[in-house]
Amino acid sequence: MNTTIEEVAQKALECQETCNQCFSACLKEDHVKMMAECIRLDRDCADICGLVASFSSRESRFTKELIQLCAEICQACGDECQKHDHDHCQECAKVCHECAEVCRAYVA
Amino acid sequence: MNTTIEEVAQKALECQETCNQCFSACLKEDHVKMMAECIRLDRDCADICGLVASFSSRESRFTKELIQLCAEICQACGDECQKHDHDHCQECAKVCHECAEVCRAYVA
Amino acid sequence: MNTTIEEVAQKALECQETCNQCFSACLKEDHVKMMAECIRLDRDCADICGLVASFSSRESRFTKELIQLCAEICQACGDECQKHDHDHCQECAKVCHECAEVCRAYVA
Amino acid sequence: MNTTIEEVAQKALECQETCNQCFSACLKEDHVKMMAECIRLDRDCADICGLVASFSSRESRFTKELIQLCAEICQACGDECQKHDHDHCQECAKVCHECAEVCRAYVA
Numbered sequence: 001m002n003t004t005i006e007e008v009a010q011k012a013l014e015c016q017e018t019c020n021q022c023f024s025a026c027l028k029e030d031h032v033k034m035m036a037e038c039i040r041l042d043r044d045c046a047d048i049c050g051l052v053a054s055f056s057s058r059e060s061r062f063t064k065e066l067i068q069l070c071a072e073i074c075q076a077c078g079d080e081c082q083k084h085d086h087d088h089c090q091e092c093a094k095v096c097h098e099c100a101e102v103c104r105a106y107v108a
Numbered sequence: 109m110n111t112t113i114e115e116v117a118q119k120a121l122e123c124q125e126t127c128n129q130c131f132s133a134c135l136k137e138d139h140v141k142m143m144a145e146c147i148r149l150d151r152d153c154a155d156i157c158g159l160v161a162s163f164s165s166r167e168s169r170f171t172k173e174l175i176q177l178c179a180e181i182c183q184a185c186g187d188e189c190q191k192h193d194h195d196h197c198q199e200c201a202k203v204c205h206e207c208a209e210v211c212r213a214y215v216a
Numbered sequence: 217m218n219t220t221i222e223e224v225a226q227k228a229l230e231c232q233e234t235c236n237q238c239f240s241a242c243l244k245e246d247h248v249k250m251m252a253e254c255i256r257l258d259r260d261c262a263d264i265c266g267l268v269a270s271f272s273s274r275e276s277r278f279t280k281e282l283i284q285l286c287a288e289i290c291q292a293c294g295d296e297c298q299k300h301d302h303d304h305c306q307e308c309a310k311v312c313h314e315c316a317e318v319c320r321a322y323v324a
Numbered sequence: 325m326n327t328t329i330e331e332v333a334q335k336a337l338e339c340q341e342t343c344n345q346c347f348s349a350c351l352k353e354d355h356v357k358m359m360a361e362c363i364r365l366d367r368d369c370a371d372i373c374g375l376v377a378s379f380s381s382r383e384s385r386f387t388k389e390l391i392q393l394c395a396e397i398c399q400a401c402g403d404e405c406q407k408h409d410h411d412h413c414q415e416c417a418k419v420c421h422e423c424a425e426v427c428r429a430y431v432a
Contacts, residue, residue: 013121013161020165027255032248039243043259044384046166047375050158053121057128058154060368062397069393073386135364140356147351151367152276155267168260170289177285181278229337229377236381262382266374269337273344274370 003105008067009056015074015099016049022081022092029086038080038089045077045096052103064107071103111213116175117164123182123207124157130189130200137194146188146197153185153204160211172215179211219321224283225272231290231315232265238297238308245302254296254305261293261312268319280323287319327429332391333380339398339423340373346405346416353410362404362413369401369420376427388431395427 023042026035052070055063078096081089131150134143160178163171186204189197239258242251268286271279294312297305347366350359376394379387402420405413 009125016162017117017165020162024166024256027252030249032252033246036243036248039255040240040382040384043382044379044386046162047378048386050162051371051375054124054128054154054158054371055368057125058132058364058367060364061400062368062372062393065393065396069386069389072389076385132364135360138357140360141354144351144356147363148274148276148348151274152271152278155270156278159263159267162263163260166256166259168256169292170260170264170285173285173288177278177281180281184277225341232378233333233381236378240382262378266378270340270344270370270374273341274348 003102005056005063005106008102008106009053011095011099011102012049012052012056012070015095016046016053018092018095019043019046019049019077022088025086025088035084038077038084041073041077041080042092045073048073049099067103068107071100071107074100074103111210113164113171113214116210116214117161119203119207119210120157120160120164120178123203124154124161126200126203127151127154127157127185130196133194133196143192146185146192149181149185149188150200153181156181157207175211176215179208179215182208182211219318221272221279221322224318224322225269227311227315227318228265228268228272228286231311232262232269234308234311235259235262235265235293238304241302241304251300254293254300257289257293257296258308261289264289265315283319284323287316287323290316290319327426329380329387329430332426332430333377335419335423335426336373336376336380336394339419340370340377342416342419343367343370343373343401346412349410349412359408362401362408365397365401365404366416369397372397373423391427392431395424395431398424398427 019042023039026039029035048070052066055066074096078093078100081093081096127150131147134147137143156178160174163174182204186201186208189201235258239255242255245251264286268282271282290312294309294316297309343366347363350363353359372394376390379390398420402417402424405417405420
């Protein structure tokens with residue numbers, strides 16, 4: 001069963017939202033220092049996911065290349081989030097990894 | 109019944125998608141010249157709606173001000189789209205006007 | 217002497233860059249916790265400044281409204297940065313306040 | 325002589341501006357239909373160039389990957405613009421090709 005571009009766009013928007021929520025929650029934690037890399041990657045991931053949704057809905061001819069890069073950034077963000085016990089990080093890791101997988105499935 | 113920030117963010121994402129689809133469809137029409145203003149406003153509206161969704165999910169303190177501006181741009185985009193008979197324009201007009209209303213309800 | 221839209225766009229791009237550099241530098245500080253509000257506002261300010269530059273160069277009819285909001289966010293970001301002694305915060309405060317002023321002068 | 329990240333960011337911002345000006349000018353032409361692909365690519369190129377400038381100034385670890393994709397989009401946008409005689413398209417072609425080259429030199 002093939003992954004559609006609509007599934008990618010939908011998951012990318014969910015991932016953007018989750019990354020932004022994690023970004024905001026990380027900045028409220030007591031030990032923000034520990035979350036620095038998470039905060040950086042949340043922002044990168046939210047930006048690229050937002051652009052994927054925009055490129056796909058306007059049928060850009062570079063949608064596929066962007067999705068390929070999105071898979072990498074989602075994977076890295078998910079891997080980083082997974083290291084932290086906070087609920088928002090665990091939730092973000094889950095959604096980022098799902099998004100990475102959907103992106104890879106689409107590109108394949 | 110109050111309009112929640114989640115409703116605004118959800119509608120803004122729907123509006124971003126619809127504006128991007130309208131942007132792409134306008135560029136495929138035979139008379140693109142007539143659609144120039146629609147194409148411009150679709151892009152403006154998609155950009156501001158995307159930023160509203162991002163600001164709200166990361167709890168920016170300027171979310172409300174941005175939503176106020178979003179209401180204006182959605183209204184203008186919906187008004188322009190409404191002038192054109194194409195299905196994508198009529199659909200876009202509907203969603204833009206809904207988004208403008210949700211934004212105004214939230215700010216009020 | 218009037219402030220031109222080109223001056224606004226130029227200053228907004230400088231402000232976007234400075235805010236992003238401050239964002240990154242804040243995340244390298246020992247006491248990131250203290251910088252949380254600065255990190256948030258750096259991101260908001262960079263986003264809105266980037267959109268101002270984009271709206272102005274494509275002659276969006278909402279450029280002026282966006283610049284008005286940009287002035288507010290730049291002012292808030294500059295005020296927050298000013299509280300911190302780090303060179304990157306002081307530099308960011310300076311550029312944000314300049315950008316706020318250029319924006320206000322243009323809108324006036 | 326090596327290409328620095330500052331040179332990439334600087335050229336990307338110039339390219340974003342030129343693409344946005346070309347986008348707006350294309351929509352004022354008599355034969356907008358002919359410019360449809362140019363309008364699409366101008367938007368894609370402006371978006372990716374803006375993100376490159378943002379990623380680089382905040383020292384994202386994905387800056388290089390994004391620059392690689394930016395080179396491709398700039399090349400495609402420059403190739404399309406080059407087909408059209410309008411001054412804004414010729415100017416945009418020149419800057420896009422320069423940006424593609426700077427991006428490739430940096431990644432190499």
